[in-house]
Amino acid sequence: MEAKPVVTRIAPSPTGHLHIGTARTALINYLYARHHGGTFIVRSEDTDRARSTKEFETEILAGLEWLGLEADQFYRQSDRTSIYKNHLEALIENGTAYVSREPSKQDPAVEVEVVRLKNQNKIITFTDLVRGDISFDTTELGDFVIARSLTDPLYHFTVVVDDFLSEVTHVIRGEDHISNTPRQILIQEAIGAQRPDYVHLPLILAPDRSKLSKRHGAVALREYQNEGFLPEAVVNYLALLGWSAGGAQEVFSLTELTKLFTLDHIQKGGAVFDIEKFKWFNREHIRRMSDAELIDAVRDFVPVEYRGTDADTNAVIARLIPLIRERTYTLKEVADGISDGEYSFAFAEPDYDTSLLKWKKDPDVSLALPRLKRAMELISLLPEMPTADEVRSALWDYAESEGRGEVLWPLRVALSGRAQSADPFTLIAVLGREKAKQRITVACAKIEG
């Protein structure tokens, strides 16, 4: 039997920001379609005209694109009213649906006409590819409403019509849709649509194991974007929430995930969203980016007041790259570090108390003075923009003979103004020879009073 080409879809409703759970569902649909050489459709479910906005639609589409989940096809339900109308009319004509006059739910004083599906009141059993057979007695559903009017169809109806017309083969969605499935199957049978395969993904949970919501922090992809998470890391982490690649490897690119993805390792139970592990993935992907990519990504996070020309800013970032790779989990941390933290030394003159220059084993700060002066002489011999290794070889023998802490501590403080920072060799490599000498001079002056 020849299998039909795989068609999957993500069907976001433009009534809010792109939710992290929607992003994950989109990713899984994308991976499954791409893995099988199939088609991935994005469908905007904007039948609720009161709540849907163009702005949300734009944001959602931009979010999916940012993640790299490009669609083969895009359409919106508000453009297809006549299609739904035709199907509704056909159902009414053959008696599987009917128009009912009844009091409005919003305003019981008003009488409205709605379209209801004639329920066969039977047991529906469908197969979920990861959970097995699931049965529902649809009697309790009654003759449910499928449209407010011929031109105002409701979610369950539009979903079924669109999936049918788009020849969707696999409906992959959140677990919260399990209970929607029987009523959608009822509609499928009414319009004569073939039943797709179903896959219900475990939900993404908050740390308290309840449904992830704003109450628990960020749920919009946008917020993680602003925090400085890379799309590669989002994709990687989200893929591994509720699914595993099987082996020990955890860091993957979208391309690798596409190759590896199968339904086999989809988890059945909900998965708690762990921001710590997410950050770890982000750092791993920061480390894997090329210098040029990382500079581009970081530049947007440099606070405006610290930006020079693009070329200047790029040059500073370029020298900061090793530090960023070593100690940054999110790009927002770079922004914070520049404003007031471990990266501020590169953008502003340090401000510190003279006593900080005193090495812990010294009785008095004045002992730092000759060491700083000697270090400065050695630094003067360096090229204008030395590498950290060059600085190290220039200073190492002296530091060894005098005592590393005795030399390196005050030097590091003079350059960074902080008790905790990267080593002085790296600092000088970032600042350059002249800037370093100037700061050491300032430190000496402070000691001399």
Add this chain to the structure above:
RNA sequence: GGCCCUAUCGUCUAGAGGCUAGGACGCGGCCCUCUCACGGCCGAAACCGGGGUUCAAUUCCCCGUAGGGUCACCA
């Protein structure tokens, strides 16, 4: 509450009848070291409970228990 789904370290997971139950994040210790960070090594940490089936159950079945989802003229 009805219906439905689920259940391995704190978290994400590997395991698919017989393993000292493995890995990762986080956590603790040690090492490296001028401080921080990185890195390396080591460590603590789990099969929800009870019945079956079986020579043997974390693994298969049933019942509890717990958690979650869903009950719209939203999607």
